[in-house]
Amino acid sequence: MDFLDIVSSMLLLAGVFFGFSGAVGLFRFPDFFTRVHAASVTDSIAAILIIGGLLLQTSFDLNTAKLVFILLFLLVTSPTASHALAKSARHGGLLTLAESSSQDKQESAK
Amino acid sequence: MLEQHLAALPIILPLIAAPIALILGRTVLSWGFATLVSGLAFILSWQLLSAALSEGVISYAVGGWAPPWGIELRVDAANAFVLLAVTAISTLVLVYSKESIEKEVKVANHALFYTAHLLCLAGLSGILITGDAFNLFVFLEISSLATYTLVSLASDRRCLTAAFRYLVMGTIGATFILIGVGLLYMKTGTLNMMDLAVRIDAYDSSRTINTGLAFIMVGVSIKLALFPLHMWLPPAYTHAPSAVTAFLASTATKVAVYVMIRFIFTVFGIDHVFVDMGMGLILMVLAVVAIFKCSYMATVQSNVKTILAYSSVAQIGYMILGLSLVSVAGLMASMIHIFNHALMKGALFMAVGAVFYRVGSVDIKAFAGLGRKMPLTMAAFTIAGLSIIGVPLTAGFVSKWYLVTAALEQGNWIVAALVLIGSLFAIIYIGRVLEAAYFQKLPESRKSENIKEVSWLMLVPMWVIVIANIYFGIDTSLTTEAASSASEWLFQTNNMLENSALENNVSEANVQEVSS
Amino acid sequence: MSFIFDYYNYWIVVFLMMAGFYIVISANNLVKKIVGLNIFQTSVFMLYISMGKVTGGTAPIVVEGVTQYSNPLPHVLILTAIVVGVATTAVGLSLIVRIKQAYGTVEENEFENKDDAI
Amino acid sequence: MAEFIDLVLLAMLALTALRIIFLKDLFAVVMLFGIYSFLSALIFVNLDAVDVAFTEASVGAGISTVLMLVTLAMTGRKEKQSTHSTLLPLFVVLVTGAALIYGTLDMPPFGHPDNPVHQHVAPRYIEESPKEVGLPNMVTSVLASYRGFDTLGETVVVFSALIGVLSLLGVRRKKKKDLESGLETHSVLHVVSKIIIPLVILFALYVQFHGDFGPGGGFQAGVIAAAAFILYALVLGLPKAFAVVGPKFLQWMASFGVLLYASVGLYSMYKGGHFLDYNKLAADPIAGQHYGIIIIELGVGITVFAVMLNIFYAFGSQAERSNVQ
């Protein structure tokens, strides 16, 4: 395994680790907004690392261009999508954990 | 230049005309263009029938590739005969629909109506002529999608739920055919029907092929509304615009009956379908139940179009009955009934459409006293009704006659008796309408609306079909000669498959080389 | 063990067909019927594609040094079938929109009382 | 390794289908249907069906899910409990399932190279098509040349879907008063969409003309181009999208696409060959095949683009009207 392979496998493993942490965060976090944060942050970093690892595998040709295009596309669209989702959730009247717990307290206090 | 492409033109012509009809946009233009194209298709199919009768089979390899690799169009006496009926009815319905749809379809949708009609015609002629199993599925989808559009064009809101139910059941039927073709392809590796027939006979009986056969049969019987799977037909034919019902009732289900005949005789072979799988008994029982149940249902309906819709399902029962007799005479009776039934139903639905055009409703009460007010329309309805009952000197009598003789030829007098009893029901439901028309007086409410005869543009096509009804009742040369040569040819291909399969079994190895 | 791998694909395809078919028949909402129809058709596509697969063969695009290709014919058939499926879905959904405007509901059990026999 | 991935993906697919059966919230059903289409497209990639995965992802997951969402926006999200019992459907399904299982008993095993499917018609496509038609992508050469009539039939199916939707929903010009704009509060989406829409159209053109050498072709390119315009209509609202590409123009384009395809066939008939015989198109048969395939792929791409976009316009103008009420 020459030097390039070692670096690319390291990148791949790091990317997979972050993807996995995002998935666990998505599954275990209590309310929606924390889950959005967990999912979108790790999405971007996992994409960068995995595609970076794959980039080292290819000699410079059409596939490299495609990989770079996918990376740029993901980096532009997935944060936008998460932002738009959180914004429309906010519009839709979804309360964060803190707000909903304080709201429960007011009802119980009444 | 034309004869060389005679097999492909009846499909290509309407296919190309449809987008042009959409571009033309204005009603009169697209109507004229559609009628012209349909007339041309009729002339072409006439030449095709005469060529098929003289030369036997015409094969046309689309794209220049030899059959098992490219797609092949196969025209023989059987499908040219049905194609003639389809194109004739389509031309007459198009002439009729100019005025009929003014009362039933929004003006904005008139150009779309003619485009959908041309697409349906292209799909039906594609199903008839193609020799490739998957191509048949594609053309089936074209005609089905065009039919769902046509049914949903009516102004009554119930046509929407009827079209939706027809779409769901039609798609399930088409997907069953796709599964069946897939299973056959899995075992044989080819899609061309003739090639399929040769390779299926190489396997004496494999479970996958039998399942494929079963799925294709169920899929096709959904499309032709065989008894248990007919629930989509009555609401669809009742609530569709009258011009659409006239076209569909005469052609759509008949083409599906032809597809069943083609699969049984040229692809699977009679002994595989009727002897190994015992389909003959199943089809006969379903046909008889269809005849009685649906004829009875017809007698209790209040809406005349529903009466005729249930009568159509019963008549399809007659065709399947002829098919299930597994004899040259039985098949001939079915082929003749396909042609004659198209004539009968076309005239009946056009007459009902004319009544709807004038009176605005097709309930049996709407027919009260119309005998005097709309004499020509009701006379057409009477003659076509007699033809359904099977009174001598009409086309209906001819097809019933051949059906009964085919049954008696096999000594199966029970079936013959059932056929005759079936037509008793026909007397009841046709009689109810005629009684309302001639023996009841016009109710006062309608006296003021001076109901007069419909314009000649609707009457001429109606009476052309009625005269054809009578003509083919008397001079049966064309229909019997075409039908008998068709059934002989179908049986002959079946026997040819049998003996070609025999020498195949001797050397299993050369099955691959048979056609490559 | 290898027997399972031989027919695993086909058993899952049959299961999916029956799931889609069940949804179409038992669904009360018309949109869910269309979803069931799509599931039923997609599983038929999988039957065709898993027929054409050759283990060890690659996709039917010619690349030097590769001789074993999967069968291209089922892919062509399924390309056609997918677009046919979408066309039927589009017409079905537009019918549902019109039914909603005409009847005010898309639940199958609510049609009967709105009209005489459907 | 490929079998293992295949195993896991099919298991996920079965779970999704099961979950869809028991879901009552229709919005969740449509979202899971989106996942179902994505998963099946992924399985097609794993089974070496690259063009099919391309089409299933773009047409199956893209257009169907968007149209279902628009329909749901108008028809409401809750499915009511059905009154009639589930015994009859279960019985019918079990009978059909048993027939299918019976059918699989002596099916050729999955993946064996000596299955009958690979013996009869396919070997010629694999060996001769690069020589006879001259394209590396065998699927495109079979789709366009050997079975070109199927593809013409399919383009007409797409065209008849447009006729159906137009006759039912009919696209009407928007009046100024109920100017329903898209997601105007999402300014971030506006900026991002303006950036990526040109990229997507460029990608669609790449897919259109790259169909001969790699995965791609007319259908996929038409849908991706339509997806770009749908994104524009979603974010900036239908009136702006009507201004860019009007529904009337799209109907002309759809008809033009089908006629372009059919005229290639007529021209080859005029030149003496059978219908859709590309060898006659040019002096050298291989060049004729190339011209024929490029033109009909263009015809297919134009038709699919015009039909998919026009169908979305018809649905969108209905949804906008109902949201405004």
Next chain:
Amino acid sequence: MTEILAAACIAILVVMAIALARAFKAPTVYDRILGVNMFGTKTVLFIAASGYLMGRPDFLDIAIVYALINFIGMVAVLRFFEYTSPIE
């Protein structure tokens, strides 16, 4: 090197399974959309990785289409379900 790629593919599969579980169980509408979105982005990475694993890296076009359709599906959901109640 192929073992690392195989391990990466399997790990991405597991992440997709978890995202799928979130899409199945989600209490609110937005959780479900989130599950679908994460599932989409992970499939893009899965196709890229398995393309290299199988030695046919020229299928990245499909990964691009995936990312595109995923984004458009997300925008469509937001466009048409802007004003509906989040808790079904």
